[in-house]
Amino acid sequence: MHIRNFSIIAHIDHGKSTLADRLLQLTEAVSEREARDQLLDTMDLERERGITIKASAVTVHHTYQGEDYQLNFIDTPGHVDFAYEVSRALIACEGALLVVDATQGVEAQTVANAYLAINNDLELIPVVNKIDLPTARPEEIAMEIEQVLGLPAEDCIYCSAKTGEGIAELLDHICRKLPPPRKPITDKTRALIFDSHYDDYRGVIVYVRIFDGSLRVGDKIRMMGTGRTFNVNELGRYTPAQEKVKELGHAQVGYMVCAIKTLDDVRVGDTITLDTNPAAEALPGYEEPKQMVFCEFFPATTTEPSGKKGEYEALRDAIEKLHLNDASFTYEPTHSEALGFGFRCGFLGLLHMEIVQERLEREGGVEIVQTAPTVSYEIELRDGTMVEIHNPADLPDLSKVVSIREPIVKLEIICPTDNIGDLMKLCDGRRGTFKSQQFISQTRQILDYELPLAEIIYDFYDKLKSITRGYGTMDYEIIGYRSDRLVKVNILVNDQPVEALSLICHRQNAEKRSRAILQKLRKQIAKHQFEIALQASIGGKIIARETIKSLRKNVTAKCYGGDVTRKRKLLEKQKKGKKRMKTVGSVSIPQEAFLAVLEQGE
Amino acid sequence: MPPSTQLTRFGKAVQGSSCPTTIADLDVLGELSDGTAAPQGIYGHVPFCFHKCHYCDFYSLVDRRDRQPMFVQRLTEELRLAGPYFKRPLRTIFFGGGTPTLLAAEHWRTVLDAVRDNLSLESGYEFTLEANPETVHAELLAVLVDGGVNRLSLGAQSFQPKQLEALERWHDPANVERSVKLARAAGIWNINLDLIFAIPGQSLNAWLADLDTAVALEPTHLSCYNLTYESNTPMTAKMRSGAIRPVENEVEAQMYEATIERLAEAGFEHYEISNWARPGYRCRHNMMYWENENWWPLGPSAAGHIAGTRWRNVPRLDAYLAQGSWPPICDVEQLDADGRVGEELMLRLRLIDGVALDRLDELLAVGQRGPQRMAAIAQHIDGGLLQRTSDRLKLTKRGLLLADLVLADLL
Secondary structure (H helix, E strand, C coil), X not given: CEEEEEEEEECCXXXXXXXXXXXXXXXXXXXXXXXXXXXXXXXXXXXXHCCCCCCCEEEEEEEECCEEEEEEEECCCCCHHHHHHHHHHHHCCCEEEXXXXXCCCCCHHHXXXXXXXXXXXXXXXXXXXXXXXXXXXXXXXXXXXXXXXXXXXXXXXXXXXXXXXXXXXXXXXXXXXXXXXXXXXXXXXEEEEEEEEEECCCEEEEEEEEEECCEECCCEXXXXXXXXXXXXXXXXXXXXXXXXXXXXXXXXXXXXXXXXCCHHHCCCCCEEEECCCCCCCCCCCCCCCCCCEEEEEEXXXXXXXXXXXXXXXXXXXXXXXXXXXXXXXXXXXXXXXXXXXXXXXXXXXXXXXXXXXXXXXXXXXXXXEECCCEECEEEEEXXXXXXXXXXXXXXXXXXXXXXXXXXXXXXXXXXXXXXXXXXXXXXXXXXXXXXXEEECCCCEEEEEEEEEHHHCCCCHHHHHHHHCCCCCEEEEEEEEEEECCEEEEEEXXXXXXXXXXXXXXXXHHHHHHHHHHHHHHHHHCCCCCCCEEEEEEECCEEXXXXXXXXXXXXXXXXXXXXXXXXXXXXXXXXXXXXXXXXXXXXXXXXXXXXXXXXXXXX | CCHHHHHHCCHHHHCCCCCCEEHHHCCHHHHHHCCCCCCCEEEEEXXXXXXXXXXXXXXXXXXXXXXXXXXXXXXXXXXXXXHHHCCCCEEEEEEEECCHHHCCHHHHHHHHHHHHHHCCEEEEEEEEEEECHXXXXXXXXXXXXXXXXXXXXXXXXXXXXXXXXXXXXCCCCHHHHHHHHHHHHHCCCEEEEEEEECCCCCCHHHHHHHHHHHHHCCCCEEEEEECCCCCCCHHHHHHHHCCCCCCCHHHHHHHHHHHHHHHHHCCCEEEECCEEECCCCCCHHHHHHHCCCCEEEECCCCEEEECCEEEEECCCXXXXXXXXXXXXXXXXXXXXXXXXXXXXHHHHCCECCCEEHHHHHHHHCCCCCHHHHHHHHHHHHHCCCEEECCCEEEECHHHHHCHHHHHHHHC
């Protein structure tokens, strides 16, 4: 039996899931009736957004030149927020189908994913999909692929996952063109964990690819990264129906169940070996997923600002439950003067953050107030140590700080040539460094920049979309940390610093950002009997100031017989409003003021 | 079976609902009959106007003369019904609006006859009519004086066309002086002028000029109101949309302080937040409100208060005219003891003399919130907004400008 392990990689909406469905159907793994759209995606959210979040693996058979081929298809997340997961899935394969939409052409994620595959030594089959569309330009797109990625245009397979045209040829091509799995290099068992998910009844289900040796039901296994041991209770594969097996042999792909209670015990990328006869070395390339974007979640509450206990607990339960399914976000309890009890969470990227928020609201049934995202910073201290902080409030005393380093991304934008000037202006304004510019076709270009992650987490994507009228796409990859003139800006209300409002930003933007925050605050804080100074400071130096003048007059002019009830109610309302305030010094700040400042966007 | 009888079954269930019931469904008439609560005065509401001013949130309709006779008939019927329940002579009657002077002289004669026939008045009573300077004329004044009216409250608002225009108030400022002279000629010496300050576009000097013009007319009483942006008025909508800019808070404060100073110089006593009078001419009717006394309502939208129950006749002329017997009422409210204490403090502290310490002690001894109120009083004395004299608690000069901060804490 021949084995081919492969993935499909594509830009979002280029038809990856439809193609996967069609491949399964043609190999008769699924009947027509079962072939609901996007069969591999299991979550509602995935189907709605048309993105694949969790990788799954499916095994099908195809006969090529009279011989049986076992095709193990490993589905990957489409977005680079999940780059680490994508790369684990790719490591489990020898080849990948690079799917490009015949009308849209090469997009930012196409490029990012293709490079990821090439760097992992995968054989790529370029596939131009959606050739049934009237606006399809298959030959031009094939040229784009050649131009950008150096994959010969004549190697492209043209197909339509929707109509089935070209799919049989593609299956043959997979068998012919993709390399067979490498030979075992040791007799000790080594299996790569490339994904896992949590099942309410069976605990954690681990997806593995065997590189050396084999796994049998009853084996006592050891995770080489964590050192934890388990007994294998069940092995199997999805065809796509679940099919239990006694053994997963060389180069095979499947799932494993062994009474693992939480996803924390399983690390994607870790190597499984046998406890009794362990391998000397793990498979290469294991990394902890790294959270780069942080924000806080608080229960949305219209009544008490500190959050009724019940609401906080509901949020906690929802987060804990979701974490069983997605161990790649982090959470820790936090308390904000303004918003009460909540959680500070870390995410792989912006899309990841959005997905987690949506899933919490949808699956956990909680309403969430989300603060503006921040990034992680590396702080180099005078004593030579390095600390990582996720919250401006945690920044150590500046006299101890040598430098503040922030995450830098390599940003790739694909856009119409007409918009290049405006996009370069946008990137330059965001502390970007121009790297390169390349034509894909006569009308489109790739623009490469390096810029701080902090500069793209607010509204960068929206700006890009509006400049390019929706035609531009972007993708980014974190390439490291770099120090810059970063400063911590404190917000002072009548000389009292309000930690919940402090921020880290570039010195050059500090005035502008501070002024915007102070102006928002000025609108939200009611006049008091005394003048209120709102100030922004760096170190001890004031860089911006707004003033709320004192309230000189607040008196109901008319209160006669018919006014009594109404005026009393107005006063009661005023009093109630006071209760929902947070007091800083002697200044009452409404919850809304904190939100206005912390809320996403400028 | 008339609806009122039907609703009696629900007794106090009607509380706070807007469902049209009548005063006969509450305990009020019983309290009147056994003499435990007697009204000191009557407020009558005349809902007609010839134009709806943009700052006004009182119930009024642009007059269609055809409904005046029906209104008068209904009002006299109400008087006939209520009269027998009043066990003591009344100290004050006040007809407001709307524009009471828009009601034709012959109609006033009917109303005033009904007043004489159904009510008894204390000697030295006060009988006020609100008047629009545009609609005051000798024939009407003669009827009013003949019917017992002895005080006129003129809505002057401003003497400057620009400011009147901002209020959408259409009268010729010259008519204020003309009305004052006509009233004096008819024998009414007790005259109030209503003025408004902090009108968009008005400067401090423009306001002081208005104030001087008013003082020169030698009224016995002046009400000076800071323009209020009441919800549901065109004025407020314009302010929200940015079409007009309210006067700065600081300027409002200066206008108010200057008013206090100037009227003191002119020999007026400042006795309530927005009211000034020549010695002996404080408005008794309004004092009744601030001292939390009982009074009876007449006419659509008029509010009443008897022994802790507040209510209002429904603010719809059609509904008022339609039903026989007692008019339909709404906004019924019976506060608990704590609520009533808060309300009384809110009202009494509007008076410059404040509240007598004896009465304050009584009030603070009632209800759950006494200790909180005491703490709030102490805090505001510390903060310089309240002061305690040998026998009274009152707002300080600064407290007058920030009265709402204090009153909200005492509710």
